[in-house]
Amino acid sequence: MIDLSFPPMLEDLRRTHGARDMDFEMYEAFEHPDETAWWYRLWTGNEEVDGSEFRFFGMEGSGGYTGLWLVREGRPLTEQPVVFLGSEGELAVMATDLGAFLWLVAQGHGPDEVMGWSDDGPCEPDPDALQVARRHAPDACRDPEEILGRAREEFPDFQGYIDAQCR
Template structure:
């Protein structure tokens, strides 16, 4: 996914730039501190893998002993957007394939996107989970991790 161009299409596409590698531990700690305003936090529970104009998605390493592909994808933006995007890294490619960006997945309840055939083909090649609609993936992840936003808000200063 890292080599994929996401077309922003003047606000009608997906504003997302995947990274070629996860951010370093230091960069991730800086990312978490800037999102929460809390200088005492350590970003060890996160693996940031991209950005958009307001923030970025990360893996939230909340499932002890599980590989990274089984960790949920979360989003934190600079303007307070925060939430769970997908229940696993493998589910995540189906969300943009359905036309929904990481920020839109946490900011909006109307998750009717514009499917992108190029991103759908990419998801078919790389996802190990079956194809599902973005709405189903996002709502399932929110239900599985209902306290995530509250927990992040408690970290904010």
């Protein structure tokens, strides 16, 4: 049996997430690997990949996936980077870990805001998500620009990694 349950910090965010205007919906649990494989093969056009290096936990309105990229071998899920794979091939490393992602969401930055798609800028800070971030990741409190900058700096090859799998 595959354990698809969220780590406590992500489960707390799921229970409280309700950022007013954020286009981001969390799943009840991580997407099943069979569903990930089906979608990732379709998305990359490559029948030889299965997306097993990802644990998707949410999606935005146009169908882009948000999840963990299991690139830090042997490290817990909470220490894996959070990535976005858009429905039209857009890509972003959103945060270096789940703690930083909590702070992004708490400060009104979901996938649309990270990609620059929101005409109005970030959503209003979410007081419930702020409580979750303070409780689970007090040391990760940084402004969104710093969170995104650290993610891009630490994982500059994400685009190349994905491009190498696409057909």
